Amino acid sequence: MKSVExxxxxxxxxxxxxxxxxxxxxxxxxxxxxxxxxxxxTNNRMELTAAIEALSALxxxxxxxxxxxxxxxxxxxxxxxxxWEQNGWRTAAGKPVKNQDLWRALKEQVLRHRVxxxxxxxxxxxxxxxxxxxxxNRGITELER
Numbered sequence: 001m002k003s004v005e006x007x008x009x010x011x012x013x014x015x016x017x018x019x020x021x022x023x024x025x026x027x028x029x030x031x032x033x034x035x036x037x038x039x040x041x042t043n044n045r046m047e048l049t050a051a052i053e054a055l056s057a058l059x060x061x062x063x064x065x066x067x068x069x070x071x072x073x074x075x076x077x078x079x080x081x082x083x084w085e086q087n088g089w090r091t092a093a094g095k096p097v098k099n100q101d102l103w104r105a106l107k108e109q110v111l112r113h114r115v116x117x118x119x120x121x122x123x124x125x126x127x128x129x130x131x132x133x134x135x136x137n138r139g140i141t142e143l144e145r
Contacts, residue, residue: 009132010046021050022135037139048102055109069122
């Protein structure tokens with residue numbers, strides 16, 4: 001099974017507002033940069049989209065070390081998603097899970113791969129996280145063209 005590193009980030013100008021997502025994939029000496037954006041979205045949706053797009057871009061099943069600066073994404077996958085699904089995609093308070101469409105899409109991708117989740121503090125000088133942030137902002141810039 002291939003081992004891939006993925007670094008993801010989301011950005012938003014206004015929350016909600018114009019948003020972008022970015023991802024860096026690295027396999028050995030090869031790397032691939034991905035980005036995109038949406039006109040009306042939230043930061044959390046862009047963080048989720050970045051992880052989904054990174055995992056979706058992998059054609060084969062891989063071991064993925066995925067690094068994000070989003071505790072929302074990491075905690076959602078590692079702590080909350082299983083319980084949400086058991087509760088019919090409802091929170092402990094009985095309310096529908098926000099961004100359920102993206103959580104379901106992320107779960108689908110997580111099931112395809114063996115993902116190890118890592119968290120890094122955003123805007124702390126971590127080179128790959130800074131690049132993922134720049135790609136997310138590029139996704140916003142591309143919307144304006």
